[in-house]
Amino acid sequence: MTDALARIETLFHAALSLPPESRAAWLRTAEHDPTIRDTVDALLANDAADNPLRAPLLAALSADAAAPQRIGRYRLIDELGQGGMAGVWLAERDIDGRAQRVALKRLHGASTAALRRRAARERALLAALNHRGIAGLIDGGETEDGTPYFVMEYVxxxxxxxxxxxxxxxxxxxxxxxxxxxxxxxxxxxxxxxxxxxxxxxxxxxxxxxxxxxxxxxxxxxxxxxxxxxxxxxxxxxxxxxxxxxxxxxxxxxxxxxxxxxxxxxxxxxxxxxxxxxxxxxxxxxxxxxxxxxxxxxxxxxxxxxxxxxxxxxxxxxxxxxxxxxxxxxxxxxxxxxxxQTWWVRSGKFCRRNRWPLLGAGTAALLAVAFVLQLSAERTRARAAEKNALLAQDLQSSLLVALSPGGNPQAQARIEALLQRERRRLRDSGDARALDPAWRSIASIVAVAEIYVAIGDPEPALKSADEALRLLAEPRSTPRLHDGRDDDLLARAHAARGQALNALERYTEAAPAFARMRALREAHRREDPQALATALLLQGKAAIEWRDFALAERALAEAQTLAAAAPPQRGFPVELAIARLDAASESGDASAQGAARSAALLALADTELEAASPLWIDTWLALSRWRQFEGEAQAALADAQRARDRARQLFGERSVVTATIDNNLGTMLADLGRYREALTHFDRARATQARLSPDKVAVLASIDINRCRAQYALGDYAAAAASAEAALATLPDTHAAYRRLRSIAWSNLARARSELGQHPAALQAARRLLSDPWLRSAPALENAFGRISMFVVLLNAGALDEAQAILDQTTPVLEAQLPDAHPAFLYTARRRGLLAAARGRFDEADRAFGLALTRMDATDDDPLTRAEIRASRAHAAARLGDAARARALLLQALPVLRAETSPDARPRIEAEALLRSLSSGTGKAQPSPR
Missing domain, CATH: 1.10.510.10 (Transferase(Phosphotransferase) domain 1)
Incomplete structure (x- = not known):
């Protein structure tokens, strides 16, 4: 069939769907060739009502359509519709004694090779689709007379x-x-x-x-x-x-x-x-x-x-x-x-005019254009590649938006930049293998894996990296593609694989991928030290997630040395500084070193980064985490809010990046006593993460743990216990990253059960935590925070000596690791007051609570914690016989407790009971152990 005949057939079938009186006018606008138009007009004339052949043809068609009672394994039940190309029936087949209803489509026309090819093409399209919003393919075949049919889901x-x-x-x-x-x-x-x-x-x-x-x-x-x-x-x-x-x-x-x-x-x-x-x-x-x-x-x-x-x-x-x-x-x-009509709309149009495909042969073909157009000997191949690229260019645009978190045009531009970087990399490499389609195809797949990693979509990243590694491992007929010079592609594929596995929390599998990446780069240290530095940075960042701080420090320090010896890539010093500051924040063992790294990061970012750079998000988050560790809650919150604003601009509201920042923001708001606001951020973060990354156990568990903390502070102890139990139910005991979260979840569960009066269960959970091998091997500061979190559980259960021992053992660690103004010390003073009150030493308790309030004046304000300390001091004052001061403290504390906590919150219940007793003149309320 020639192109002209195909055009005639297309126009004829299209015109048949129009009313007869509209066909001629439409045909004049749809076809400019008068010969083709006249031919279609003549064919359409045969569809006229007075055509003597029309009735017998329709009768024949109807007889043909109605004739079959069964096709293959399917019994036809009812006709669902007839079209110009096929008829569709409701059919059913027997499966283990039960009838399955399907839609069976049988193509019209005599059985020809062209008809069979058309049917095979449609079956292939349907077989590639698997979506509830698309009727899926079930089966297919040919009738006894050779007419193709296929079977679809009956909707x-x-x-x-x-x-x-x-x-x-x-x-x-x-x-x-x-x-x-x-x-x-x-x-x-x-x-x-x-x-x-x-x-x-x-x-x-x-x-x-x-x-x-x-x-x-x-x-x-x-x-x-x-x-x-x-x-x-x-x-x-x-x-x-x-x-x-x-x-x-x-x-x-x-x-x-x-x-x-x-x-x-x-x-x-x-x-x-x-x-x-x-x-x-x-x-x-x-x-x-x-x-x-x-x-x-x-x-x-x-x-x-x-x-x-x-x-x-x-x-x-x-x-x-x-x-x-x-x-x-x-x-x-x-x-x-x-x-x-902003700049990025115009930029988006420019990108669409210059886009090139991401996947498969289309991607490889378009990457080829970048080289081949420069080589006169390859001009013929370039023209063929360009033709193929045109067919895929719109797909690439679709993928750019589909891959972009939230589909934001600025994220699309970021991906476009990554693609352009890959094209420049191949263009400037001088590697003759770039002219080979097989090698170029693998390079394209690696580039796709890297892009998926960059936008936070690890599953397709892992699939692409695994496919690239599989192809690189295959013996190929072209010797130059398998002569040991594939190390760069191998290292990049292993890097993408490691990052994807880390993002999927498959840490044990990720470690060998990073090790293999590093070994490949080590083999080429002299000719490409920057590639090794980048590999070390990636391994160091991964090791921080694994809680392997020794490995992280070694890798990052070596990356720093390599970067200092040669001009690094743009942005690399900032990424390295972010990782080094994160290592200090997460390990909690290097306060002075962390302060120096914080200052260095700020100076580098101001020098290296443009105002619109996405790296500002990571910079602000790293600074925020450090300031939170240092106890500077307001400054930490401000940095996190800057990061969230930029993330919303770049990635949209509903993205993994924004959800991660929401979780961080919630913890900082909780540090400031703004627990209801914190819960809003936690709930939003959890909803987004559950929708986009439902398999990320650690991410979802960390949000549940943070929600537990806020629920506990607000006095909703049952909800806090449920959140802790939900985290423990999902977290395996298979890796340090999980064990750390399990430790925090056990701590939260023990405290919630303690407030619910379930002291035996609370003590059991506390002692399980205190004997946890992971906690014992944790960095000194993290160990101290984990152990001291059990103070209130021991206190409520009457284990006062154990509570005293924990307080005595952890205070020196805090004093050695934290600055004097850190909020941890006001909590230490508060705990000493609670312990003194529980032992009946109310003078000592009153002084300790007074010290805690004084320390609070020098730190960021937390109105709920301040109210709880005032209520505790009121109890001590009442036992010392100072009813007026006790009443004054309660009148300051209760409005906050009533506004911020639930009626079941223990500090609120005890404060209200003390005020009633003071008002009745008895003054007999027992002191709160809080």
Whole structure:
């Protein structure tokens, strides 16, 4: 079949879907070649009602359609629909005595090689898809006469427009339906598949309100270059009223084609099928000028639809994901990307005009262009590569948005920069292997793994790295690709693998990957010291997560030495300074050293980083963690808030990066006694992490542990115990990173049970923690904090000597490791007061509580802790016979306790009981052990 015949067939099938009176006018706009147009006109004339062949042909078609009672293993039950290319039946088959209902699609026409190829193509497309929003492929084959058929999931639902007509949902519900459809299309695009026939009849709505996209019959794979003897068979048919301009003009479809059709589908959803009504009525002109359509669209939605249905593909949304996110912004009342005309919109258009593919052969082909265009001997190959690249360029744009956390355009630009860096790396390498497609393909896969790592998506990063390593391990026919000179690619693949495994908390597997990366770089220390320095930095950062601070310090110190010997890459000194400060913060054993590192990081960041650099996020977070360790809660909070503001700008509200910062912000707010605010951040962080990274056990457990701390402080002891138990239930005892969190969770559980009066269970949990081998081997400061957290449990249970011993043993460690103004010392004073009161030494208790309040005046304010100390001092004053001072302290403490804690909070209950006793004149309330 020639291209002209394929064009005739495409136009003919498209015109058949229009009313007869509209076909001629549409054909004049859809086809410029008069010969092709006349041929299609002649074919359409045979569809006239008075054509003597029409009735017998339709009868034959009906007889053919109705004839089969069974196809293969499937019994046909009812006809679901007939189209120009296929008929669809409801069918069922027996599976272990139970009937399974399916949708069976049988192609029309005589069994030919072309028909079988078309069926195989559609089956291949469906087999690549696995999404609830897409009717999935179950089976396939050929009938006895050789006609292809395939079997799909039967969706028990109603057509989209019928659903809308019967339910009459509000606008917001309609937009949510459209959002579901977009997610299904995104799934297809990420698997290199276009639908190309997005219209209401191809969307079903289930009883639960979920949607299912059907009929990929005219879809195509994005990497289908169209080359070869059967190119004409790949010409895409289309439904005229929904067809994008490039389809009507016979140009190659891209993801932008589906974006256009999705935009018109949204118009149909919002207007109850106004476009299809116009087509039936033979209306012409701009549909957006139709009053019935205009009235259904407000200002923002009209701008959104104008961008989605722009005539030029480059003027549309970069992807279905970008369109979906603008719909979400509209639902959330935020400014749309379609409404913005800022620098990044213009930058985004530039990136789309210059984009190149990420995956597979398309990626490798486009990377080749960067070299091949420079080599006159390779110009022929360059032109072929360029042709293939054009077919994949829109996919890359879609992936940039889909991969970007929150789909933010600035994150997209960051990924574009990573791709450009990879292209420069290959262009400037001078390595002749870059001309070899096999080597270039592996390099592309490694680059994709690195990009997934950079944007925080570890699972595809791991898959890409493993695939690259598998290919590098295979013996290949080209000797130069397997002669021991693949060390750079191997090291990069192992680095990406290690980082992905670390992010997935598979620490035991990550360690060998980092070790292998380092060994490969060590072998080339002389020729590439910067690559070794980078490897050491990555290993050092990973070791901090593993709580292996000795390894972290060794690796980071050696990286520092290498960086000092040669000009480092831009940004590397800042990344190294961040890691060294984090090592000091997490190990807790080097206060003076940490202070010097903090100052060095600030100086480097101010010198090295541009104002918009994403590295500011990591810089502010590292400074925040250090200041929190130093007890500077307000300064720590300010830095964390700066980091969150920048993360929201770069990655959006719903990203792993923003969620991580929310967790950090919550801990700092808790340090300031702002527990209700802290809980808001913890809950938001947990919801985001559970949605984006449900398998990250340590991340979710750390948030539960932090929530437990806030719940405990607010007096919700049952909820605190539940949060601690939830963390313990998920944390394995397999690695130091997990054991540390288990230790904190046991501490929280013991304290919560103690406040619930479950003293035996609380003591059991406390002693389990105190004998924990991990806690015993922890750094001195972490060990001290872990042990002293059990003070209140021992005190409440009456184990006063044990409580005294812990206090005496941990205080020297705190004094040696922390600055004098650290809040830990006011808590030490408070604990001494509680212990003295429990022993009946109220003068000593009163002085200790007074010292704690004085220390509080010199530190960041924590109103709840201040109120609790005042209440404890009031108890001591009452036992010393100073009722007036006790009452004054209670009147200062109780408003805060009542506002900030639950009615079940022990400090509040005891303070109110003491005030009642003082008011009654008895003054007999017992002193609180708090």
């Amino acid at each position: 028990e639902g109603e057509p989209l427009l019928r659903h809308l007509a019967e339910r009459r949902p509000p606008q917001r519900e309609r937009l949510r339906l459209f959002r579901q459809i977009c997610l299904a299309i995104e799934h297809a695009h990420q698997r290199l598949i276009l639908h190309l026939d997005l219209k209401p009849s191809n969307v079903l709505v289930r009883a639960d309100g979920s949607t299912a996209l059907i009929d990929f019959g005219i879809g195509r794979a994005l990497d289908d270059s169209g080359a070869g003897e059967h190119h004409a068979e790949r010409t895409v048919a289309f439904t005229p009223i929904y067809a994008a301009p490039e389809l009507r003009d016979g140009r190659t479809p891209t993801t932008a084609t589906d974006v256009y059709m999705a935009g018109l589908l949204l118009v149909e959803i919002l207007t109850d099928g106004a476009l299809s009504r116009r087509a039936r009525d033979g209306a012409t002109g701009d549909p957006f000028a139709d009053p019935a359509i205009r009235s259904a669209l407000d200002g923002d939605l009209s701008r959104l639809l104008a961008r989605a249905t722009a005539h030029a593909p480059d003027d549309r949304y970069a992807s279905i994901a970008a369109l979906r996110m603008d719909v979400e912004r509209f639902l959330e009342g935020r400014m749309l990307a379609a409404s913005r």
